[in-house]
Amino acid sequence: MNYVWCDYNPNTMGFVENWLDESAVKSTGLDEGFRTFYEYWVSEDGFDIGKNFWCKVAFENDKPFAVIAFCLHESKTIIMEMLIAPSERNQGKGSKILKEFIHSEEIIGFAIEKCEAVIYPSNMASKKAFENAGFIYCNDHKDENGDSMLYIYKAKPLTAI
Numbered sequence: 001m002n003y004v005w006c007d008y009n010p011n012t013m014g015f016v017e018n019w020l021d022e023s024a025v026k027s028t029g030l031d032e033g034f035r036t037f038y039e040y041w042v043s044e045d046g047f048d049i050g051k052n053f054w055c056k057v058a059f060e061n062d063k064p065f066a067v068i069a070f071c072l073h074e075s076k077t078i079i080m081e082m083l084i085a086p087s088e089r090n091q092g093k094g095s096k097i098l099k100e101f102i103h104s105e106e107i108i109g110f111a112i113e114k115c116e117a118v119i120y121p122s123n124m125a126s127k128k129a130f131e132n133a134g135f136i137y138c139n140d141h142k143d144e145n146g147d148s149m150l151y152i153y154k155a156k157p158l159t160a161i
Contacts, residue, residue, distance in 0.1 A: 005107050008055035010035045016067050019085045027123035058097045066097050079117040094129030115153040
């Protein structure tokens, strides 16, 4: 693995809140903060940390630079949010951590065969990162604003040699 991954902990990972600049809030919907987002989902019925809900922080050279929140819901892995530190954006790190995330069983303990993410059309950086990681646009996904798109990743089947 290229990065060190650890579980997000709202008591010790306050730096994630500092990554929520105007651009991140606009493209993620985290206008009340990442901690509020996290606490909402861990208190939601049916979501259990480490069982069907995870939030992982990626580190490079002992420096945290990204966080991914994801869940298992209706037999699907869904990336709920991904946030990159402002100083680390536009360097291709979003697609690199997505690739590592979906290809490394060590991070969450199981292989990801299929994964979904919803992205706002105006979030060009996320669209590019997800597409570079192998996600494909599937269809428009109507949310409360009516303006998001569903992207899906499907692992390629292994071929016999």
